[in-house]
Amino acid sequence: MFALAESDPGLSKKDADPIEEQLRAALLKAQYSRLKQKQRALLIVIAGIDGAGKGASVALLNEWMDARHIRTLAFDKAAGCGKARPFLWRYWNHLPAKGKTGIVFGSWYAPLLKEAARKKPKQKKIQRLAKAISQFERTLAQNDVQIVKLWYHLSKQAQQKRTEALLSSPDTAWQVRPESLKVNKKFVRLRDAAALTLSQTHADHAPWVVVPAADTQVRDVSTGRAVLKALRKQRTKPSDHAASSPEPTVSRPAPSLDELDYHTKLADDDYDALLPHWQGRLARLARDKAFEKIPLLLVFEGQDAAGKGGTIRRITKALDPRQFRAIPVSAPTEIELAHPYLWRFWRDLPSPGQIAIFDRSWYGRVLVERVEGYASQTEWLRAYDEINQFESQLQNSGAVILKFWLAIDKDEQLQRFRERQVSPFKSFKITPDDWRNRKQWDAYLQAANDMFARTSTPGCPWHVLPANDKRHPRIAVLERIVTTLEAKLEHQKG
Amino acid sequence: MFALAESDPGLSKKDADPIEEQLRAALLKAQYSRLKQKQRALLIVIAGIDGAGKGASVALLNEWMDARHIRTLAFDKAAGCGKARPFLWRYWNHLPAKGKTGIVFGSWYAPLLKEAARKKPKQKKIQRLAKAISQFERTLAQNDVQIVKLWYHLSKQAQQKRTEALLSSPDTAWQVRPESLKVNKKFVRLRDAAALTLSQTHADHAPWVVVPAADTQVRDVSTGRAVLKALRKQRTKPSDHAASSPEPTVSRPAPSLDELDYHTKLADDDYDALLPHWQGRLARLARDKAFEKIPLLLVFEGQDAAGKGGTIRRITKALDPRQFRAIPVSAPTEIELAHPYLWRFWRDLPSPGQIAIFDRSWYGRVLVERVEGYASQTEWLRAYDEINQFESQLQNSGAVILKFWLAIDKDEQLQRFRERQVSPFKSFKITPDDWRNRKQWDAYLQAANDMFARTSTPGCPWHVLPANDKRHPRIAVLERIVTTLEAKLEHQKG
Numbered sequence: 001m002f003a004l005a006e007s008d009p010g011l012s013k014k015d016a017d018p019i020e021e022q023l024r025a026a027l028l029k030a031q032y033s034r035l036k037q038k039q040r041a042l043l044i045v046i047a048g049i050d051g052a053g054k055g056a057s058v059a060l061l062n063e064w065m066d067a068r069h070i071r072t073l074a075f076d077k078a079a080g081c082g083k084a085r086p087f088l089w090r091y092w093n094h095l096p097a098k099g100k101t102g103i104v105f106g107s108w109y110a111p112l113l114k115e116a117a118r119k120k121p122k123q124k125k126i127q128r129l130a131k132a133i134s135q136f137e138r139t140l141a142q143n144d145v146q147i148v149k150l151w152y153h154l155s156k157q158a159q160q161k162r163t164e165a166l167l168s169s170p171d172t173a174w175q176v177r178p179e180s181l182k183v184n185k186k187f188v189r190l191r192d193a194a195a196l197t198l199s200q201t202h203a204d205h206a207p208w209v210v211v212p213a214a215d216t217q218v219r220d221v222s223t224g225r226a227v228l229k230a231l232r233k234q235r236t237k238p239s240d241h242a243a244s245s246p247e248p249t250v251s252r253p254a255p256s257l258d259e260l261d262y263h264t265k266l267a268d269d270d271y272d273a274l275l276p277h278w279q280g281r282l283a284r285l286a287r288d289k290a291f292e293k294i295p296l297l298l299v300f301e302g303q304d305a306a307g308k309g310g311t312i313r314r315i316t317k318a319l320d321p322r323q324f325r326a327i328p329v330s331a332p333t334e335i336e337l338a339h340p341y342l343w344r345f346w347r348d349l350p351s352p353g354q355i356a357i358f359d360r361s362w363y364g365r366v367l368v369e370r371v372e373g374y375a376s377q378t379e380w381l382r383a384y385d386e387i388n389q390f391e392s393q394l395q396n397s398g399a400v401i402l403k404f405w406l407a408i409d410k411d412e413q414l415q416r417f418r419e420r421q422v423s424p425f426k427s428f429k430i431t432p433d434d435w436r437n438r439k440q441w442d443a444y445l446q447a448a449n450d451m452f453a454r455t456s457t458p459g460c461p462w463h464v465l466p467a468n469d470k471r472h473p474r475i476a477v478l479e480r481i482v483t484t485l486e487a488k489l490e491h492q493k494g
Numbered sequence: 495m496f497a498l499a500e501s502d503p504g505l506s507k508k509d510a511d512p513i514e515e516q517l518r519a520a521l522l523k524a525q526y527s528r529l530k531q532k533q534r535a536l537l538i539v540i541a542g543i544d545g546a547g548k549g550a551s552v553a554l555l556n557e558w559m560d561a562r563h564i565r566t567l568a569f570d571k572a573a574g575c576g577k578a579r580p581f582l583w584r585y586w587n588h589l590p591a592k593g594k595t596g597i598v599f600g601s602w603y604a605p606l607l608k609e610a611a612r613k614k615p616k617q618k619k620i621q622r623l624a625k626a627i628s629q630f631e632r633t634l635a636q637n638d639v640q641i642v643k644l645w646y647h648l649s650k651q652a653q654q655k656r657t658e659a660l661l662s663s664p665d666t667a668w669q670v671r672p673e674s675l676k677v678n679k680k681f682v683r684l685r686d687a688a689a690l691t692l693s694q695t696h697a698d699h700a701p702w703v704v705v706p707a708a709d710t711q712v713r714d715v716s717t718g719r720a721v722l723k724a725l726r727k728q729r730t731k732p733s734d735h736a737a738s739s740p741e742p743t744v745s746r747p748a749p750s751l752d753e754l755d756y757h758t759k760l761a762d763d764d765y766d767a768l769l770p771h772w773q774g775r776l777a778r779l780a781r782d783k784a785f786e787k788i789p790l791l792l793v794f795e796g797q798d799a800a801g802k803g804g805t806i807r808r809i810t811k812a813l814d815p816r817q818f819r820a821i822p823v824s825a826p827t828e829i830e831l832a833h834p835y836l837w838r839f840w841r842d843l844p845s846p847g848q849i850a851i852f853d854r855s856w857y858g859r860v861l862v863e864r865v866e867g868y869a870s871q872t873e874w875l876r877a878y879d880e881i882n883q884f885e886s887q888l889q890n891s892g893a894v895i896l897k898f899w900l901a902i903d904k905d906e907q908l909q910r911f912r913e914r915q916v917s918p919f920k921s922f923k924i925t926p927d928d929w930r931n932r933k934q935w936d937a938y939l940q941a942a943n944d945m946f947a948r949t950s951t952p953g954c955p956w957h958v959l960p961a962n963d964k965r966h967p968r969i970a971v972l973e974r975i976v977t978t979l980e981a982k983l984e985h986q987k988g
Contacts, residue, residue, distance in 0.1 A: 025918035032922060058815050063807055066922055068822035068853070074815040105815045171770035174777035174812075276665040283668035313557055318668075321552050321568040321599045328562035334828070359562070424519035428526055428560055 002198040004191050006155045008214030016217035023224040024064045030231035031065050031101065038099035038338065040235065041145045043073075044227060045104045047113075048152025049190060051163050051180035052213035057152065057223050058105050064224060071096055074105040085349060086397035087111070088136050092346035097338035098144060108133055109149075109197065116193035117186070130200055135389045138238050141205035142382055143340030148230035149208045150223060151198055156187040158214035205238040254453040255405075255464040257445055262409045264466040271471040278478035279318040285482060286319055290489045292353040295399040298481065299361045302406030303444070304434045305416040306467045307474075311406065312357055314474045315481070323353060329360040341365050341375075341383075342390055352398070362387055363403075366451050371443045384454035391460045400488055401460050404477055405448065406467040410441055496692040498685050500649045502708030510711035517718040518558045524725035525559050525595065532593035532832065534729065535639045537567075538721060539598045541607075542646025543684060545657050545674035546707035551646065551717050552599050558718060565590055568599040579843060580891035581605070582630050586840035591832035592638060602627055603643075603691065610687035611680070624694055629883045632732050635699035636876055637834030642724035643702045644717060645692055650681040652708035699732040748947040749899075749958040751939055756903045758960040765965040772972035773812040779976060780813055784983045786847035789893040792975065793855045796900035797938070798928045799910040800961045801968075802853055805900065808968045809851065809975065817847060823854040835859050835869075835877075836884055846892070856881055857897075860945050865937045878948035885954045894982055895954050898971055899942065900961040904935055 034040070044061070046054050062070055073094050088108060096102040112129040115121050137147055154162070163180050166172045183190060198208045209226040213219045266274075285291060298315070300308040316324060327348055336344045342362055350356040365383040369375035375383070391401055408416070417434065420426040437444065456462040463480055465473040528534070538555070540548050556564055567588050582602060590596040606623040609615050631641055648656070657674050660666045677684060692702045703720040707713045760768075779785060792809070794802040810818060821842055830838045836856055844850040859877040863869035869877070885895055902910070911928065914920040931938065950956040957974055959967040 021918070028919050028922050055815060059807070059811050062810070062820075064919070067803065067807070067820060068824075072815045072819070103815075169770075171774035174774060174781065276663075280665035280668060287668065309561065313553070313561070316556070317553050321549060321566045321597075325566070326556075326561060330562075424515070425522050425558070428522050 002151075002195045002202070002208065002210060004151075004153050004195050004210065006157075008155050008158045009212050009218050010215040011217040011221065013217060016221055019221055020217075020224070023221065023228065027065050027224060027228050027231070030228055031069065034101075034231060035069055035099045038097075039144065041096040041098050041339075042101045042230060043096070043104055043140070043145060043147045044101065044230070045107045045109070045147065045149040046152070047107055047109050047149065048211070048213065049154065049159060049187075049194070050177060050183045051159050052152035052154050053162075053216070053219055054105065054152050055175070056216075057150070057211075057219065058103055060220055060223060061103060061227060065101070065227075069099075070101045070103060072103045072105060074103075085351070086393045086399075088132070088393065089346060089349065089397075091136075092343060095140075095145060095339055095343055097335065099338075107149075108136065109201070112201075113193060113197055116197050117190050119189075121193070130197075132393070133201055134203070137201075137203065137206040139342070139386050139389065140340065141236075141238050142379075142386070143342075145340060146230065146233070146235075147206040148226060149201075149206060150226055151194065151208055151210045152213040152219070153191075153194075153210050154212065154214035156184065156191075159187065160184050162214070203238065205236055250453060250456055250458075254456045255462050256449050256452060257405075257407055257464065258449065260407055260464065260466050262407065262412070262466045262468045264472050265469040266471040266475060268471075271475065274475045275314065275478075278475060278482055279314070281482045282315070282478060282485075283318040285485045285489065286323060286355070288489060290492055291485070293398065293492070294485075294488065295350040295352050295394075295397075296355040296485070297350065297394065297399060297401045298355065298357045299363070299401065299403040300357070300359055300406065301361060301363050301367065301404070301448075302467065303408050303413055304437055305413050305420065305429070306406035306408045307470050308359055308406055309429075310470060311404075311474050311477050312359060314478065315357065318478075319355065324355040324357060325350070326357045326359060329358060329364060341369075342386065345390075349394070349399075362390065363451060363455075366455075367444065367447050368437075370447050371440050384451075387455055388457060388460075391455075391457075395459060400484065402481055402484060403460065403462050404473075404480075405452075405462055405464045406473050407464055408467050410438075412468045413438065496645075496689050496696070496702065496704060498645075498647045498689050498704065500651075502649050502652045503706050503712050504709040505711040505715065507711060510715060513715055514711075514718070517715065517722065521559050521718060521722050521725070524722055525563065528725060529563055529593045532591075533638065535590040535592050535833075536595045536724060537590070537598055537634070537639055537641045538595065538724070539601045539603070539641065539643040540646070541601055541603050541643065542705070542707065543648065543653060543681075543688070544671060544677045545653050546646035546648050547656075547710070547713055548599065548646050549669070550710075551644070551705075551713065552597055554714055554717060555597060555721060559595070559721075563593075564595045564597060566597045566599060568597075579845070580887045580893075582626070582887065583840060583843065583891075585630075586837060589634075589639060589833055589837055591829060593832075601643075602630065603695070606695075607687060607691055610691050611684050613683075615687070624691075626887070627695060628697070631695075631697065631700040633836070633880050633883065634834065635730075635732050636873075636880070637836075639834060640724065640727070640729075641700040642720060643695075643700060644720055645688065645702055645704045646707040646713070647685075647688070647704055648706065648708035650678065650685075653681065654678050656708070697732065698730055744947060744950055744952075748950045749956050750943050750946060751899075751901055751958070752943065754901055754958065754960050756901065756906070756960045756962045758966050759963045760965040760969060762965075765969065768969045769808065769972075772969060772976055773808070775976045776809070776972060776979075777812040779979050779983065780817060780849070782983060784986055785979070787892065787986070788979075788982065789844040789846050789888075789891075790849040790979070791844065791888065791893060791895045792849065792851045793857070793895065793897040794851070794853050794900065795855060795857050795861065795898070795942075796961065797902050797907055798931055799907050799914065799923070800900035800902045801964050802900055803923075804964060805898075805968050805971050806851055806853060809972065812972075813849065818849040818851060819844070820851045820853060823852060823858060835863075836880065839884075843888070843893075856884065857945060857949075860949075861938065861941050862931075864941050865934050878945075881949055882951060882954075885949075885951075889953060894978065896975055896978060897954065897956050898967075898974075899946075899956055899958045900967050901958055902961050904932075906962045907932065 046058055048054055058072060073091060075090050091108060112126065112133065115125050115129065140147060163176055166176045202208045211219055211222040211226065300312060302308055312326060316326065332344065345362045348356060365375055366380050370380040394401060417430055420430040452462050452464065465476050467473040540552055542548055552566060567585060569584050585602060606620065606627065609619050609623065634641060657670055660670045696702045705713055705716040705720065794806060796802055806820060810820065839856045842850060859869055860874050864874040888895060911924055914924040946956050959970050961967040
């Protein structure tokens, strides 16, 4: 339990000066050492009672450290486009790269603290918010984003005194935000809510540090020391066993590539009639007024040459080019490697009324990265949970996600590879990588089956479609998109 | 003059098939060759009469070429955040990298064509739009973004026939956009407006190609051929002599580093009184309701160690961390090098109510890139115009830009370098680069003076401030920001 005391320690300027000088030099040294190592990013969360000098502390860190490698993550309503996205999107989107530092001001704790400080807080909402935060911080900590959280605290008396002093001159009055004026009246409630929140969300991998904020020197020195300690801290990852989230409920029976009828076929005549039919229905749905509120994500995975590209083209043909974006996912770039693997997908989220079509996806973590050893076993085992959480956050914010696996068998792949090699406009599709992956056929099969078992949740199931016949999956995919969207729009209207 | 004929050429499917097969193979080969060379990006503009099959042609190119290296740039209202930005921002923001292809659908021609097709078009508006387009295309062509523009045309009769055929079945009726229905009534006016627009905006470096669109085979083959020709085309840059824009009017006399009193000083007492005064005024302005509509750009250039960082910190101290972003500009990354040099700055534009503070800027093109030879003489000479156009586009969209040069003399720099080397928290600021740049002192001086002479325009002048005394420029910068903003807000309210 965090105690937020009603006493305000002090430190004279004379005593503070030499300490601060040492601190500044040490902070710079530690910052440069991490910039050089490029192993972990650091997020410094600045939170606390209004009127405790949080803004001044952001400025302080920028002055004491090299501000060119620090990015302040501070968002207000003006940031605009963030509203329609999941709550944590903006933080994901602006994560600092490995080696760099981010200062989070106006953090992901704001909604939780606001709820906790109400006269009659809703426990269910508090638990939901706390759980989302804990998952988020866990995922970051697991993926080389270190977190330290500073809580700026001062006594009720000191808060009032500081506010009054600032208000006494027009040159400083602007530092008092309207919120600070209201704080004093409900001070005790705010303080107790904070103590509870801190206790609930303190973790070894994302610790809270209380900064006494009444005295400027104490505040500055405490801030500097907390950040220095974080910069110097050895990597501590949350233990995988103590995972806060229970095993995800997976739809039973989960799909499996072993029990698939690869020879499911669709006759030419049927295809010729069904294709325009489903394309027409999709086209009308995508132009429906109600669809303007829905971000749609379509995920395509499958063996090489399973027909993902052709299937995607049958979908996009029904769409206005203004409303979709096809996103081919290949090996991560240098800057993507300097961030958690989910980062690049957070940045590609569609806004409402828009469709993002992923040709391969975040599931690469548990497929190619697992099979080729780019991710360690701990990493890819952990990824199932992280991915389930990612998708459920998107769904909670109103997004619709459909995941398709196009499945061909080994003989069919060989035949397609050979066809591609001799075709003047398909040969570009076949590379040495494809032949190399083929040698790992069984390992990929195992990875896919494990993936279905762990990530085909009732809320976001995998659609595994036999694709030896090219026509069958094209129609099946269109049909599932249409029926899912129709149900969703119906539900919204009703 | 472009003639848009009232005849519709045809081609049978039997005749077209072998041509198309050859075309597809050739397109892929050409696409791959450019992907490998990574010398130029290609933008394909798809424009034309509504109902001529533009959407189908976007789909065609994605099918015939490798869609994974093509990005469709198509924006509608849902893109949202684009509204408050300059009109061309969205295109800049999504430019394909060198080697890659972008298909522009719903292009920068839309407003011009709309105006030209009105019953009484405003000639002034047409000229303004045409000039902005011509500058934009020139700048892209100069900076390794090739452009080809396809105009889809068919006769009035064919347009009506095609629309009716699509409407006859619910499976195809969705392909008819509401706009297409209205087109036929004002067909002649639209056609003539298009012919005029094409003639006015045709250029060797951004040519128009008319695609006959009534017959599907002719349309497909013509589209493929035009794109193939563009992919194979040798680099043709617009000649620098035929620059369409006249010499910019520069405020006379332009500032110069030769005529500066480097020893301008501000007494300690004055500084201590003036700093909170101006910070307070800036703080209040930045929190003014009227400021929420203004994107503010502050540009800082100057000799190494001139005090840019310290000056910037005196500004940010008065601001809410949520409303500004400090952007340190250093050497371009790999992905930035694969785009025109202005690209990264277009991506960092502030939205209204936000402040972007550039610690070094796009002026690097005519400073470090000129002096160190990273840009050729042709390139940096051209950049003055490009930069003036960039800034005037921002200003036309409502942005306020303030450009500051902090000037120290050679002795002062030496002293500061030496101080930095022995200071425990300043030594990080001094690198071998700084000593190397110092050897080029006179070349940088010349580059700065040339820059002032060419880019200190009446609408966007340079503020050159003596900075041997650190206090003087801090106050001067704050004062100029405040007075400029006050005048702007006054003007808006009045």
